Amino acid sequence: MLGALRPSGARRSWWLREALASESGDLAAATPPLSGSITADVVVIGGGYTGLWTAWRLTELAPGVRIVVLEADICGGGPSGRNGGFVTGWWDELPTLVERHGSDGALAIARAIDGTVDKVGTWCDAHGVDAWYTKAGSLSVSAAPAQDGLGEAAVDACRALGVADEFVAMSPKEVRARVASPVFRGGIFMRGAATVQPAILARGLRRVLLERGVTIHEGTTAVELDGERPGLLGAVGAAGRRAPAGRAGRPVRVRTSSALGGGEVIARSAVVGLSAWAAAWPSFGRRLVTWSSYIVLTEPIPDRLEELGWTGGEGVADGRFTLHYLRTTPDGRIALGGGGGRAGFGGKIGPGFTDDLFSVERAAAGLRRLFPSLRDVRIEDAWGGPIDITSDHLPVFASLPGRPIHYGHGYSGNGVAPSVLGGRILAALALERADDPALALPLVGVVPRAFPPEPLRYLGARVVREAIVRTELAEERGERPSSLLRQLSRLPRRLGYHLGPE
Numbered sequence: 426m427l428g429a430l431r432p433s434g435a436r437r438s439w440w441l442r443e444a445l446a447s448e449s450g451d452l453a454a455a456t457p458p459l460s461g462s463i464t465a466d467v468v469v470i471g472g473g474y475t476g477l478w479t480a481w482r483l484t485e486l487a488p489g490v491r492i493v494v495l496e497a498d499i500c501g502g503g504p505s506g507r508n509g510g511f512v513t514g515w516w517d518e519l520p521t522l523v524e525r526h527g528s529d530g531a532l533a534i535a536r537a538i539d540g541t542v543d544k545v546g547t548w549c550d551a552h553g554v555d556a557w558y559t560k561a562g563s564l565s566v567s568a569a570p571a572q573d574g575l576g577e578a579a580v581d582a583c584r585a586l587g588v589a590d591e592f593v594a595m596s597p598k599e600v601r602a603r604v605a606s607p608v609f610r611g612g613i614f615m616r617g618a619a620t621v622q623p624a625i626l627a628r629g630l631r632r633v634l635l636e637r638g639v640t641i642h643e644g645t646t647a648v649e650l651d652g653e654r655p656g657l658l659g660a661v662g663a664a665g666r667r668a669p670a671g672r673a674g675r676p677v678r679v680r681t682s683s684a685l686g687g688g689e690v691i692a693r694s695a696v697v698g699l700s701a702w703a704a705a706w707p708s709f710g711r712r713l714v715t716w717s718s719y720i721v722l723t724e725p726i727p728d729r730l731e732e733l734g735w736t737g738g739e740g741v742a743d744g745r746f747t748l749h750y751l752r753t754t755p756d757g758r759i760a761l762g763g764g765g766g767r768a769g770f771g772g773k774i775g776p777g778f779t780d781d782l783f784s785v786e787r788a789a790a791g792l793r794r795l796f797p798s799l800r801d802v803r804i805e806d807a808w809g810g811p812i813d814i815t816s817d818h819l820p821v822f823a824s825l826p827g828r829p830i831h832y833g834h835g836y837s838g839n840g841v842a843p844s845v846l847g848g849r850i851l852a853a854l855a856l857e858r859a860d861d862p863a864l865a866l867p868l869v870g871v872v873p874r875a876f877p878p879e880p881l882r883y884l885g886a887r888v889v890r891e892a893i894v895r896t897e898l899a900e901e902r903g904e905r906p907s908s909l910l911r912q913l914s915r916l917p918r919r920l921g922y923h924l925g926p927e
């Protein structure tokens with residue numbers, strides 16, 4: 426099935442190659458690397474969804490504001506151009522949100538995220554971005570007895586808060602009527618979810634920002650932010666070290682590196698949207714662990730999808746913690762991702778996140794298990810990327826104390842919809858719009874619990890994650906995982922982190 430396939434690595438995801446193939450040469454030349462010193466009102470570091478939605482919102486809130494976006498690779502070169510394209514709300518997170526913010530706060534946050542799903546669709550329509558936006562809902566399914574009952578707490582919470590229709594339990598028969606996998610059992614349907622071609626969305630945002638006069642420097646890496654530098658040692662020392670506190674009114678200075686040499690941007694405020702790369706920066710590193718996720722893409726099989734009854738465009742995810750997520754494409758392919766990849770050390774995002782054949786094979790094995798009848802189907806492409814995980818599995822949107830530096834990351838594998846809200850929040854913070862309703866949401870400024878310093882962070886993430894993968898594999902085979910595996914899997918919960926199986 427896999428044949429001689431290798432993960433695409435730095436060669437870009439299939440999504441991004443498709444998106445780039447349809448771009449005009451003029452657009453490619455519009456974002457040269459930075460050299461020399463420039464000024465801006467807001468400098469945005471990172472050209473993924475967080476940075477791009479922030480820049481877009483800034484142009485809406487304050488036309489004429491001078492925005493500079495710095496992107497080390499190309500916009501959408503990271504997870505924003507590599508993800509599964511699930512645009513999903515947070516109804517499944519409702520129990521955690523209620524625990525954190527009470528019923529009213531939880532409902533306000535879940536409604537705000539839910540609204541971003543439609544926002545992606547209306548934004549694409551308004552700006553002529555054909556990112557295959559399909560709002561057909563998403564199914565969370567149990568694919569093994571050990572996964573039964575997963576999500577029930579969220580269904581109950583939705584019912585208790587008067588939003589029962591948002592997350593609805595389905596019988597095995599109802600699930601299989603939508604997608605006929607022999608291993609699917611009961612499930613839960615989130616009607617308000619959509620899918621997109623993720624890279625077309627990212628590159629569409631870039632195009633619209635250029636049309637609005639935003640300056641974008643691709644191939645430009647921020648190497649110093651207000652005196653702070655990333656690095657493995659920086660992450661180790663993050664426990665007690667912070668860059669010097671800023672004086673009120675002092676601008677932020679970002680030093681950069683590109684093929685043209687060094688540069689700098691001096692701005693009134695900075696927004697940092699670096700996802701997993703933030704784990705290498707002292708100010709953020711202790712609150713993130715990084716993990717790889719890999720996607721495999723089949724050849725077009727529209728007839729086989731019809732046989733499975735999977736023609737409605739729904740996204741599907743199983744009940745693993747190291748989730749399999751799968752969706753179809755307009756030309757009848759299946760893209761399946763799996764979170765069974767590996768941990769990163771000290772925020773270094775190396776080839777393990779993009780070139781790991783072992784993780785590709787794990788994802789392909791997931792596809793074969795969920796759809797044994799597709800064993801003969803060719804997998805045409807595979808790629809991976811890093812996931813930025815916080816201790817409570819929810820993103821953080823906050824500002825560094827005493828400095829006009831605002832940041833958003835930690836989407837924990839669910840950033841397509843939340844990054845739209847993140848952009849709203851970060852733009853309001855950068856412009857000091859205290860009256861913006863987005864800033865009243867109780868998640869703003871909530872900083873998750875820190876992880877242990879390196880090398881414990883890496884070792885813990887690696888051992889626990891592998892234990893979870895092996896536990897879930899054993900459960901799928903109908904075996905009882907060893908007591909050691911089960912205890913290791915539950916270690917994060919025992920230590921008070923909101924991660925891993927209960």
Ligand SMILES: Cc1cc2nc3c(=O)[nH]c(=O)nc-3n(C[C@H](O)[C@H](O)[C@H](O)COP(=O)(O)OP(=O)(O)OC[C@H]3O[C@@H](n4cnc5c(N)ncnc54)[C@H](O)[C@@H]3O)c2cc1C
Pocket residue numbers: 470471472473474475476477495496497498499500501502503504505506507508509510511512513645646647648698699700701702718719720750762808809810811812833834836837838839840841842844
């Ligand atoms: C394989 C995979 C599948 C996923 N599937 C889904 C899904 O289906 N649905 C969902 O909601 N989420 C999914 N996610 C998560 C989602 O893709 C992310 O949460 C989201 O893209 C984060 O956007 P971002 O802008 O914060 O980060 P990114 O897209 O990672 O952007 C950060 C950018 O910063 C750049 N950068 C790094 N360091 C520097 C520097 N020093 N200077 C300048 N630029 C720098 C990087 O090159 C990168 O482009 C998936 C992620 C992966 C990896």
